[in-house]
Structures are given as C-alpha cells and as structure tokens.
Amino acid sequence: MAPRKVVLRFPPQIVDKPLIYHLVKDYGLMINVLKANVNPYKEGFMVVEISGEPHQYEQGLNFLRERGVIIDQLSENIVRNTDKCTHCGACTSACPSGALYVSRPSMEVIFDEEKCVVCGVCLKTCPVKAIEVNFNGHGGRSI
Amino acid sequence: MGVKRTYAEINEKIKSGKVVVVTAEEIIGMVKEKGIEKVAEEVDVVTTGTFGPMCSSGAFFNFGHPKPRIKMHRVWMNGVPAYTGIAAVDAYLGATELPDFDPLNSNYPGEFRYGGGHVIEDLVAGKAIKLEATGYGTDCYPRKKIETYITLNDVNEAYLFNPRNAYQNYNVAVNLSEKIIYTYMGTLKPNLGNAHYCSAGQLSPLMNDPYYRTIGIGTRIFLGGGIGYVVWNGTQHSPCGPRGENGVPLGGAGTLAVIGDLKQMNSQWLRGTSYLGYGSTLTVGVGVPIPILDEDMVRFTSVKDEDIFAPIVDYSNDYPNGTGKTLGSVSYAQLKSGFIEVNGREVPTAPLSSYVKAREIAETLKQWIMKGDFLLGEPVQTLPSADSGVALKGLQEKPAP
Ligand code: SF4
Numbered sequence: 383m384a385p386r387k388v389v390l391r392f393p394p395q396i397v398d399k400p401l402i403y404h405l406v407k408d409y410g411l412m413i414n415v416l417k418a419n420v421n422p423y424k425e426g427f428m429v430v431e432i433s434g435e436p437h438q439y440e441q442g443l444n445f446l447r448e449r450g451v452i453i454d455q456l457s458e459n460i461v462r463n464t465d466k467c468t469h470c471g472a473c474t475s476a477c478p479s480g481a482l483y484v485s486r487p488s489m490e491v492i493f494d495e496e497k498c499v500v501c502g503v504c505l506k507t508c509p510v511k512a513i514e515v516n517f518n519g520h521g522g523r524s525i
Numbered sequence: 526m527g528v529k530r531t532y533a534e535i536n537e538k539i540k541s542g543k544v545v546v547v548t549a550e551e552i553i554g555m556v557k558e559k560g561i562e563k564v565a566e567e568v569d570v571v572t573t574g575t576f577g578p579m580c581s582s583g584a585f586f587n588f589g590h591p592k593p594r595i596k597m598h599r600v601w602m603n604g605v606p607a608y609t610g611i612a613a614v615d616a617y618l619g620a621t622e623l624p625d626f627d628p629l630n631s632n633y634p635g636e637f638r639y640g641g642g643h644v645i646e647d648l649v650a651g652k653a654i655k656l657e658a659t660g661y662g663t664d665c666y667p668r669k670k671i672e673t674y675i676t677l678n679d680v681n682e683a684y685l686f687n688p689r690n691a692y693q694n695y696n697v698a699v700n701l702s703e704k705i706i707y708t709y710m711g712t713l714k715p716n717l718g719n720a721h722y723c724s725a726g727q728l729s730p731l732m733n734d735p736y737y738r739t740i741g742i743g744t745r746i747f748l749g750g751g752i753g754y755v756v757w758n759g760t761q762h763s764p765c766g767p768r769g770e771n772g773v774p775l776g777g778a779g780t781l782a783v784i785g786d787l788k789q790m791n792s793q794w795l796r797g798t799s800y801l802g803y804g805s806t807l808t809v810g811v812g813v814p815i816p817i818l819d820e821d822m823v824r825f826t827s828v829k830d831e832d833i834f835a836p837i838v839d840y841s842n843d844y845p846n847g848t849g850k851t852l853g854s855v856s857y858a859q860l861k862s863g864f865i866e867v868n869g870r871e872v873p874t875a876p877l878s879s880y881v882k883a884r885e886i887a888e889t890l891k892q893w894i895m896k897g898d899f900l901l902g903e904p905v906q907t908l909p910s911a912d913s914g915v916a917l918k919g920l921q922e923k924p925a926p
C-alpha cells in the first residue's frame with residue numbers, strides 16, 4: 383500500500399501513552415513522523431506517514447481510535463490568503479495547534495505554518511474563507 | 526468652564542485645513558500625558574471605527590424596467606431571494622438571506638457559504654451577478670419572467686440600509702455544555718473551551734459617546750468604505766440598562782440604523798461572511814467622527830479598554846432560553862489579553878470583530894477629515910438616551926384578542 387498521511391490528535395489524558403510504538407510493534411506498520419506538537423492545553427498533534435499491509439493499517443488506526451485518538455486524513459498544506467483575512471480572530475480559538483494566533487498588542491492574527499498540523503478545522507471556521515488548501519504543495523501564495 | 530466648540534466652527538476648521546483630528550486610540554495617551562483640559566483645547570474631532578459581522582444589514586435596489594415591463598413578484602440575485610413586497614422593480618436584499626437550494630443545517634453544522642452578504646460584496650467588487658425575477662402579469666406589467674446579468678453600474682439605485690449596526694457593547698459568549706456549539710458568536714468549544722467577544726472596545730463608535738450626545742439622525746459616517754449617514758436608532762436600541770461610572774453600558778445597549786450609497790463603497794469594507802452551523806451575514810465597516818464640543822467629550826472619547834466591561838453569557842443554555850443569567854463581567858483589556866477567568870477557570874479568548882480593521886477605519890476617517898473631504902453632520906435629532914425610558918420588550922405568546 384502507498385504511504386498515507388494522517389493527522390493524529392491526542393486528548394490530554396492519553397498524550398503521554400506510547401501508542402505509536404504499538405503501531406510499529408503490534409501491527410507491523412512503518413511510521414514516519416512529519417510533525418509533532420503539544421499545545422498549551424496539553425493536547426498532542428502528529429502528522430504521520432503510515433505504510434504497511436492495508437488490513438493492518440485499518441486495525442492499527444482502529445486501535446488508536448479506541449484509545450481516544452482523533453484521526454483525520456491529511457489535506458495537503460494550508461495557506462492563509464492575506465488579502466482576504468480580516469484579522470477577526472475567529473480561527474484562533476478553533477486552531478488546535480496554536481498555528482493561528484493573535485499577536486498582542488497589535489491584535490493581528492498570525493499564521494505560523496511550522497506549527498500547522500493540517501487538520502483543516504480553520505477551513506470551515508474562517509467566516510470569510512481566507513484559509514485555503516494548497517494542493518500544489520509549497521510555494522503558493524504568501525502566508 | 527473650559528473650551529466650547531460648535532459643529533459650524535469645526536467644519537470651518539476642516540475647510541481651512543486647520544482641524545486637529547485624532548483616533549479614539551490616540552486620544553487615550555494624549556489625555557494621560559496632558560490632561561483633559563489641554564486636550565480639549567487642542568483636539569477638534571475624535572474618530573472611531575468598528576469592523577464586525579452585522580446581521581441586520583442589507584441593500585435596496587431599483588433594477589430599472591425591462592421591455593416589456595414586469596412587476597417583480599419574486600426576485601433572486603445569484604440565487605439568493607430578495608424581498609419584493611414593494612414597487613415593481615424595487616427590492617431589498619438582506620445580508621442573512623440564503624439561496625433556496627442551501628442545505629442549511631440539514632447537514633449539521635451547515636456551512637452557509639453564500640448568502641445575501643456575499644451578493645452585496647460581489648456587486649460592490651464590480652462583479653456581474655445573475656438577476657432572475659418572475660411576475661404574475663398585469664395589464665400594465667405584462668411580463669412574467671426575466672433572467673439577466675447586472676452590475677452595480679447597471680441599476681438605478683443601490684443603497685445600503687442597515688437597520689441595526691454598531692452595537693454599543695456586547696456579550697462574551699462561552700459554552701458550559703459538554704458538546705461543541707455553533708452560534709452567531711462563532712464555534713464555542715465545550716466545558717468553557719473558549720470565550721468569544723465581538724466589539725472594538727475603546728475604538729467602537731458608541732463606546733466613545735455613551736449617551737449619544739453627538740451621534741444622531743444626520744450624523745455623517747464612514748460606511749463600507751464610503752460615506753453614509755445615521756438615519757435612526759437601530760432596532761433593539763436599549764439605552765436604559767445599567768451603565769458604569771463612565772457612562773458606558775455594561776452590556777448590549779445602543780444601536781444605529783445607517784444608510785449610504787452602495788455605488789461609492791468598497792468591498793474591502795463589506796464582506797460576505799459565513800458562520801459554521803449558524804448562517805451567513807455581512808461584515809460591515811463603520812466609523813463615526815465625534816466632535817469635541819467640550820471637555821466632557823474628551824472624557825467620553827478617552828475611555829479605555831480597562832474601563833469597559835462586558836457580560837459573560839453561556840450560549841448553550843442561558844442565551845437560547847433567555848434566562849438572563851450571566852457568569853460575571855470582564856473588561857476589554859482582560860479580553861484582549863487572550864485569557865479571562867470564568868467560574869475559576871482560565872479560558873482562552875478570541876475576538877470576532879477585527880481590532881486591526883477598526884483601527885484602519887478610524888485612521889482612514891481621520892485622513893478624510895484632515896484632507897477636507899468630509900464635513901461633520903450635526904444631528905437634526907439625537908437618539909433616545911439613558912433618560913428616555915425606552916425598554917427592550919420580549920415577544921409574548923397570547924391567544925387571539
Ligand atoms: S489546519 Fe488550520 S486549524 Fe488546523 S492546525 Fe493548521 S492552521 Fe490550525
């Protein structure tokens with residue numbers, strides 16, 4: 383099976399459990415961690431590339447789900463259209479990784495792509511649709 | 526007694542290029558440095574601004590008559606219905622109106638990607654939009670159907686007429702329930718996961734003239750990037766609620782009804798807006814100039830975020846059921862710091878009203894006045910204030926009288 387990219391979100395209660403280790407050991411999956419982060423509210427995030435046998439991939443993901451991990455398929459990378467953004471701030475409390483945040487005291491909204499775990503939450507939250515998915519990889523619009 | 530100024534004197538100074546204008550943010554520091562008396566002598570006008578979602582907004586249109594003529598009974602603009610219960614080719618398009626085919630909240634939470642507010646933005650941006658209308662046919666208006674494309678230039682009149690804008694203060698919304706909720710105050714996370722507020726605070730127009738001494742019918746304003754006017758108090762105008770010592774209401778209070786020619790506005794300041802699970806609306810830029818008639822107006826306009834308080838309201842139960850309960854009150858300085866305390870917990874905050882854009886509006890209005898392009902309008906009548914006895918009514922369910 384071709385490697386698949388997924389976003390894993392770990393609620394605070396399970397953030398310190400060695401769950402990824404079980405994917406490797408019990409399900410024979412290969413895991414490539416692309417991004418990982420723990421936010422100020424102690425929730426964990428990981429973007430991983432998983433490869434292995436399709437049925438083991440499904441079982442492995444089910445194993446994570448049963449333990450409370452929230453799994454989303456990766457939707458390429460996220461860009462903010464600075465012409466459209468009004469700095470309203472609505473996305474900042476929805477963004478789980480802290481990639482979108484208010485800079486104080488200017489109250490400007492900053493997008494830090496390094497922290498973005500590409501969960502896509504901001505796509506629907508942004509009231510003026512200033513957040514876009516860049517399907518062509520990097521090098522699109524300025525952020 | 527201190528300095529006194531009239532509108533006429535200020536307008537003379539605007540025309541001769543001698544007027545001194547500062548923003549509602551700038552005056553705070555000036556007063557701190559020089560004191561009320563000195564600033565009252567120096568400054569003629571203080572500019573304010575706000576840029577937030579304002580659902581009670583919309584525009585009147587007169588499309589002109591086709592040949593043969595039609596009495597429009599139903600109208601759609603880019604698929605969004607407009608109200609046509611007025612003369613033959615007149616219509617009102619409301620900001621929150623949605624296309625007939627929108628899935629609404631059937632696929633919860635609905636996305637409401639395109640509504641009346643988006644049509645207004647597209648028109649102001651110069652785009653052509655599809656106009657469809659049907660009529661039932663009369664002897665004088667025989668036509669039954671028309672489908673065409675229009676731009677803002679093609680129509681006779683297009684004016685924004687917003688029945689309620691620029692709320693003087695507002696709730697801080699939180700969610701005490703176990704599940705995520707989607708509201709007009711944005712997406713609220715369970716168990717006090719976040720707190721959303723929606724006001725420019727110290728820059729907001731009615732916070733700077735809390736008793737509407739200078740803001741009334743005929744006040745000339747910045748509206749959607751063009752020039753507009755206050756035409757009435759807004760709907761739900763409620764000036765008699767509790768106020769702080771500085772006169773600023775402790776919750777939602779005064780509102781403005783505003784009007785302006787859409788053809789001279791700018792789509793940067795009129796933005797179609799969608800709230801997940803709630804609906805679509807229009808984000809409107811409003812800026813009001815406040816004349817420094819005397820020292821009291823310096824006192825009012827130098828109000829700062831620390832001294833403006835908003836009530837915290839639970840939007841999972843108390844707001845929808847109208848219990849009237851609040852969870853305390855916080856200052857805009859606390860809200861802007863990024864965290865507030867609610868029920869002993871630290872809750873992250875986010876604004877829905879753009880302070881960055883509010884500042885830009887106040888600055889733009891200041892430039893207009895300094896260039897001599899924009900004279901102050903003296904209200905022909907002021908709005909009902911704290912002594913008016915105006916109270917907000919609820920809707921009662923009654924049997925037929
Ligand atoms: S996709 Fe959006 S919400 Fe998710 S982490 Fe990136 S910026 Fe934040």
Ligand code: SF4
Binds near residue numbers: 462474513
């Ligand atoms: S929600 Fe959208 S418009 Fe508002 S600050 Fe975030 S990206 Fe900008």
